[in-house]
Amino acid sequence: MGKISPVSAKYIVHAKIDIDGVVDRPDVIGAIFGQTEGLLGAELELRELQRSGRIGRIEVTTETRGGKTTGKILIPSSVDKAETAIVGAALEIIQRIGPCNAKINVEQIEDVRISKRRYVVQRAKELLSTLIETMQPDSKELADEVAYSVRVMEIKEYGKDRLPAGPSIEESDEIIIVEGRADVINLLKHGFKNSIAMNGTSVPQTIIDLSKQKNTTVFVDGDRGGDLNVKALLQVAEIDFVTRAPDGKEVEEITQKEIHKALRSKIAAEQAKLEYGKDTDHIKPYHSRPAPRPRVQTRPPPKPAARPAQPALTADQKKSFKSMLEDLIGTKGAYFLDSKMNKLGKVPISELPATLKSLSTGVESIVLDGTIDSAIVMVAEKSRVKFLVGMDTKVKDARCKIVTINNL
Numbered sequence: 001m002g003k004i005s006p007v008s009a010k011y012i013v014h015a016k017i018d019i020d021g022v023v024d025r026p027d028v029i030g031a032i033f034g035q036t037e038g039l040l041g042a043e044l045e046l047r048e049l050q051r052s053g054r055i056g057r058i059e060v061t062t063e064t065r066g067g068k069t070t071g072k073i074l075i076p077s078s079v080d081k082a083e084t085a086i087v088g089a090a091l092e093i094i095q096r097i098g099p100c101n102a103k104i105n106v107e108q109i110e111d112v113r114i115s116k117r118r119y120v121v122q123r124a125k126e127l128l129s130t131l132i133e134t135m136q137p138d139s140k141e142l143a144d145e146v147a148y149s150v151r152v153m154e155i156k157e158y159g160k161d162r163l164p165a166g167p168s169i170e171e172s173d174e175i176i177i178v179e180g181r182a183d184v185i186n187l188l189k190h191g192f193k194n195s196i197a198m199n200g201t202s203v204p205q206t207i208i209d210l211s212k213q214k215n216t217t218v219f220v221d222g223d224r225g226g227d228l229n230v231k232a233l234l235q236v237a238e239i240d241f242v243t244r245a246p247d248g249k250e251v252e253e254i255t256q257k258e259i260h261k262a263l264r265s266k267i268a269a270e271q272a273k274l275e276y277g278k279d280t281d282h283i284k285p286y287h288s289r290p291a292p293r294p295r296v297q298t299r300p301p302p303k304p305a306a307r308p309a310q311p312a313l314t315a316d317q318k319k320s321f322k323s324m325l326e327d328l329i330g331t332k333g334a335y336f337l338d339s340k341m342n343k344l345g346k347v348p349i350s351e352l353p354a355t356l357k358s359l360s361t362g363v364e365s366i367v368l369d370g371t372i373d374s375a376i377v378m379v380a381e382k383s384r385v386k387f388l389v390g391m392d393t394k395v396k397d398a399r400c401k402i403v404t405i406n407n408l
Contacts, residue, residue, distance in 0.1 A: 009056055009076030012110045013088040017062075019069040021100030028060045028071070031097040036090045044086060054079045055087070073104065084109055155184060158196060159206030166193035174215040176263075177207060177239075179229060182252035183219070190256040195219070201229065203236050211237035217266055218242045221250040231276050234269065241332075242272040264330040267370060268350035274375055310401040311386055317341065321389045322408040324367040334368035341365070353379045365389065372402055 017028065036046055049055035056076030062069050073091065077084040088106040096102055158165040164181040172194035178184060180197050187195045198207060210216070211233075218233050220226030222245040233239055243266035245251050246258060254262070267275075313321075320341050328335065334352050336344040336359070344363065347355045349370050356363065356379050365387040366380060372393040380388050381399050389403045396402075 009078050009112055011077045011079075011081060011084040012112060013073070013075040013077065013084065013091070013106060014108045014110060015073040015075075015088070015091050015104050015106045017060075017069075017071045017073055017097075017102060017104050019071075019097055019100050019102045021069065021098070022064050022067060023062070023069055023098045023100055025060045025062055027098040028062065028073070029058055031094055031102070032058060032073075032091065035094045039090055039093070040086060044083060046087070049079065049087075069100075081109070081111075154188060154193070155181070159204070159209075161199070161204040161206040163196055163199055163204060163206055165196040168193040169196050169210075172214070174217065175210060177211075177216060177218045177233065178251050179220055179226070180252070183250070186252045186254070187219075187259065190259055192259070198229065198233075201225075201232070203232055207233070208237045211239060215240050217263070219251055219262065220244050222247045223250075227276065230272065234273055234276065239269040239272075241266040241268060243267070266332065268332055268348060270350040271370065271373070274373060310399075313387075313401070313403065313407075317387075318408050321365075321367055321387075321403060322405070325369070325389065325391070325405055325408070328367065328369035331369050334366055334370075336363045337365040337367065338362060339364045352376060356380065356383050356385075359383070372404075377402070 033046055038045075040046075042048065046055060050057075054077070056078075059074040060071060062071035075087065075091075077087060079087075088109055091104045091106060094102060094104050154167045155164055156167060156169070157163065158169050164184045166184060166188055169175060174194060176187065176192060176195040178187065178195050178197050180199065184195045184197050187193075196207070196210065198204060216237070216239050218230055218239055218241070220229050220242075226244050230242055230244075234242075243262045245254050245262060249258070251259075324335055332349050333346050334349050335346050336355070338344055344359075345355075349368055352366070352368065353375065356366075361383070363383055363385055366376075366385055367389040368376075368391075370390055372388050372390040372395060374395055377388065377395045377398045377400070385400050387401050387403060388398070389408075391405055393402050393404055
């Protein structure tokens, strides 16, 4: 008969039985079938349900103490929950088992699937925990690790000073000078194969020779040591551009985005000399170099009241200046404009003073991808430029009108 077990059932009826007398297990099972026969109709006849496998084997456990019998009844069911509830309720109509009075009380109908689901969830948590503890790296981590190893293997020793360098240092027309081997590795990791390390605070002869042959960008840490290295390089090597990592960070630890941002923000060497020349007490050659600032100080600065009123910007001028600034981003160049906002030409910022002097007149506005400093202001004032437009400014007071991207 019983064709299903509690293992394959959807529900299990749990019932408690109390009998005033001593009876055996077959007496209980016989009473269940006998006293429910014909009660529920042909479709819910227990014998037929069991024969068709929709009701499993009825399990009965009994215990006799003091002339009375107690026990448990378990009925596995694969019919739906409504029919299972009807079968469970039918058990409670049994009032006699054998010659004895009896009482059956259904305590619960267990949804086996919920119990199994709880087990599955709990077991899945245990398996996942074990998996995480013993998990090997995923494909991306493996790929990154392999790529990193390959890039480290690509590092070569270049020149008589045996400096750490990327594999493209010889064939590349542009090189990046960094401070140490770890900086070269980080740049290699992010696809820059044309870097070379100084390997110390002194400038190797290999770096000096390379700077004469190639376009050179110095990329240093964002700290005091990086500034000192820039100053040392500017004295002995032919540097074209200078940039640095974000303040407080080293080139070896910055991300790809920070590397690209720093390289886009590089400044021309001439501008760097003006900026780094402000604090050069520890570098003797800088004491003998004339700086543009003393020439400005040979005449007393004009009083603010004596300055002519600065021209106001029109809406069209703001729009044009903003568009030109956006075009110049990353180029480190400058536009010269006439009184009708027509472009007279474009030059690198490093050549701006010389070009402006050669033009002498006709330039009304200058738009540049960089910071407006006192040297640029001085040349612009001499050429009677009305508008100086840049990314930022270090000069707050000038005869020409200074405009930054924040003003636009």
